[in-house]
Amino acid sequence: MPFRVFLFRTALLTGGLIAAGGFAAAGFAQDKSSDPAAQQPAANAAPAAPAAAEEEKPYKIAPDGTVDWAVYNGFRRYNGICYVCHGPDGEGSSFAPALVDSLKTLSFDQFLETVVNGKETVNTASDKKMPALGSDPNVMCYINDIYAYLKARSDGAVGRGRPAKFEKKTKDYADAEASCMGTPG
């Protein structure tokens, strides 16, 4: 089933998608060409200086704790799929790393590359294997949200469990979601 990932933060993300290859690359080549920011090499898109990283925060959290829809939906999607290995709220399990720690050093590009293509460390001491999720719409249509949520967790901006207050889903989001998932909006 063909589907497209929809991007809300194109400038931040397209570099990563190209690097990620697989299903993403074909679907995004067009989006990218129309976006000047995306012409930059992938390496430049990764957070470098603290000041830049500050600007590139993929989440918004209001002073009263209200999280944006991305973080809220990221929580839902993460805890519906990723948690079976990475544990509740990104805290890790007996056999997969705690992403709240991993995202302290992992760039978005590296994160996306791993999600799309998977990762394998299978030897005498370890049998860690991350699946390639690049063809899974339930993951890829929401990858920005999942990243936003995990980054917010990793930065300590949101705690464990379900965020109590969150912004509503916008119409634009719902339309993009329907188009990505191939379902009526």
Add this chain to the structure above:
Amino acid sequence: MPRLLRVSGTALALVLAMAAVPTIASANDELLKLQKDPNQWTQPAGDYANTRYSALKQITTANVKNLQPAWTFSTGVLRGHEGGPLVIGDMMYIHAPFPNTVYALDLANNGKIVWKYEPKQDPNVIPVMCCDTVNRGVAYGDGMIFLHQADTTLVALDAKTGKVAWSAKDGDATKGETGTSAPLVVKNLVLIGNSGGEFGVRGHVSAYDIKTGKLVWQAHSMGPDADTLMDPVKTTALGKPVGKDSGISTWQGDQWKIGGGTTWGWISYDPETNLIYYGTGNPSTWNPVQRPGDNKWSMTIFARDADTGMAKWVYQMTPHDEWDYDGVNEMILTDQKFGGKDRKLLVHFDRNGFGYTLDRVTGELLVAEKYDPAVNWATKIDLKTGLPERDKKFSTEANGEDVNSQGICPAALGSKDQQPAAFSPETGLFYVPTNHVCMDYEPYKVAYTAGQPYVGATLSMYPAPGGDHLGNFIAWDAEKGKIVWSIPEPFSVWSGALATAGGVVFYGTLEGYLKAVDAKTGKELYKFKTPSGIIGNVNTFTSKGKQYVAVLSGVGGWAGIGMAAGLTNPQEGLGAVGAYQSLSQYTQLGGTLTVFALPD
């Protein structure tokens, strides 16, 4: 009840020698004999009836306090170790999670490794195993050890040499179909069930010829009658014919093709009725709104003819599941008094929190009561219709997509998962390892892609209201449907129990304790902390005339996912926040067998 049969060394050798004679009925006859010999542990569940009871009584309520570790053995594998070893004669067979190593140890020779088997499997199977890379054990029959590998391969190994006699591929791991269940040998057949309900796999049980590995029959959980091996007239549900294509008629469109109902639990067998019994798992996806209908025959107890696979009766416990309450837990077959009459019973502790007692010949529902008082999704089960009376408040279907239904008990883990209970014919009680965990559950729309997760709900789990513990080990009266005694445990009890004629019941805990309690009172008599958390099943056997108790430790499984990080409690009002410390503060990974004995 099995008669106690003390077998001398010579007689035992004779039994084993007879096993080598290749006649079709031999495996069955041999296993029927072997299961009566308490000196050996010849089936994953102890016996065909899945009682996990041993007639051994050297270890008693009086002396168990002196128990001590006699020897240990590392499997060399880190992840979750479910199941337990077999003991056939002087040989012990130990299995491990992926890569599914099997060891044969010579008990007469200080546990020397006689052979080791390690299959080469594509590591891509690792992440499509929903809840850790567990395996629930090997089976023995006809001089062979049968291993159901993660990649769904069923392999027959010569019990003496470990040499591969045959192998058969049961499913397609690239579509998320995996193998975790222990095989069961019945007559000339080796039976296995499949895993992968979280990937939209369609459940089935397969029967392979013990000599050749050829598929003899395969019975799906849903689909047309030809797939489900059901007769519209002769197959009954609570006494009524199921009708034509009952495995399709309660599904929307083609959804049954990715309908779940996998069969990863335990299979039991009654040689008198020649029926096998097992349960089916959750319908896929976890989002109930997306799959209207009763979703038959997910969440169902099946009674099938062992030779042909034809279904005799079915009972669907949780029609149109809304909570992931798989029905795969073991079916314990007992001959007990019920209402003053001798009945052939089937007792089942379902994930949905109800303990069911049925007539295993007819499928009549006799008792259905909560075995954890916290259970709230249904008020009761109507014994006539078999239907649960659901509480709307906890219905994730009624509340709908994108709504977080709160405070549902039990959690998706169930009041009990696959960790098998035990039955003692002496007390007439069942000993049940349980979870005491509740959840919030929010279903949402998902799309199906072959080989990718097909889940469709976000869950958070937390201790049941008012409690400060996540598990109980209980004694259950299946006639009355009542808890007799209950031992609170800080974490879910995820280990299979063992009941013995010595009046002692054994189980393991997630922190790693092997515990021995009094079968009558539940009083703790002994505990020892093994190297890692226990999700394996306890067994017992003799070697050189001395009774041993053995258990695999090695934390992991679903318990390792849900609890390694500690549970959250989003409902601040319940006051349990901070009452828990994470399991990782008590135990770490590592597969080890610990064998216990009384001092000489």
